[in-house]
Amino acid sequence: MRVVFMGTPDFAAISLRRLCREEGLQISVVTQPDKPQGRHMTLTPSAVKKAAIELGLPVYQPETLKNEAFLETLKELDPEIILVVAYGKILPPYILNYPKLGCINLHGSLLPLYRGAAPMQRMVIDGQKTIGVTTMYMGEGLDTGDMLEKWETPLFDDADFEWVHDTLAENGAELLVSTLHKAETGALCPIPQDDERATYAAKILKEDCLLHFEESARQVHNRIRGLSPIPLAFTMHRGKNLKIIKSAIVKEVGCAAHPGTVLACKNDGVYIACGAGILRIEMLRPEGKKAMPAADFARGRGVLEGEVLG
Secondary structure, X not given: OEEEEEEOOHHHHHHHHXXXXXXXXXXXXXXXXXXXXXXXXXXXXXXXXXXXXXXXXOEEOOOOOHHHOOHHHHHHHOOOEEEEEOXXXXXXXXXXXXXXXXXXXXXXXXXXXXXXXOHHHHHHHOOOOEEEEEEEEOOOOOOOOOEEEEEEEEOOOOOOHHHHHHHHHHHHHHHHHHHHHHHHHOOOXXXXXXXXXXXXXXXXXXXXXXXXXXXXHHHHHHHHHHOOOOOOEEEXXXXXXXXEEEXXXXXXXXXXXXXXXXXXXXXXXXEEEOOEOEEEEEEEEEOOOOOEEHHHHHHOOOOOOOOEOO
């Protein structure tokens, strides 16, 4: 089967590597152009491009898909199916309508919940108890196509974005393979999404990373773990950014102290008053420094009891 795989980040690269373990697939890869990164703005290939090169697959990096710019290449590749995982650009109709078996997308949420750019982070921030992935036929709307298959799992209180990303990437790759084989045999049963239940997961912005200790300890904890290890939630302390990597809920109700007050510095972390409850900060990264246990930061007088964060 002639397959065009379209994807860009690590999440997609895991699916690509899994597809390459299947027999009978002739895979061509489309990913976004190399982008400048780092202090020296060095042109850097995407995770999918790196994986494709390692796997010996042909790679295409169109600057644009608009105005049928990719049509001639698409005709040369002549895919029977197009698989899309976090490609990062809207696909125009001439691509969506080309393959006879359709364009199938792997999305990192249980649709119709969390359509959009940042479903995995938003699910954790919102305190969801169940997470998962969905394969769907692609349409012209944003993650609005008919659903094909789903995989789901519980989300525990100590799971962070890294765990969610890796778990959904690995199991999403297996789901994509399953959907691919069912598409080949005509065994798929598309289910329209209920638009009235749909929610949107907007891209994570800097203001989403700022902690508000007026919120409950659980809300603050969910934001911290939903943004760890990247881009990391932060608060202000002595005029500098203090990024928080790991936390734990000590108490969910009560606490008369002003939100953000450092209640205690102990061997297991720094205890912070919240609008409701108490949070323990266990790992953090001071501005301009490496990550460290919060207890070590406190021992170095980086933070003192009675100080207020935020």
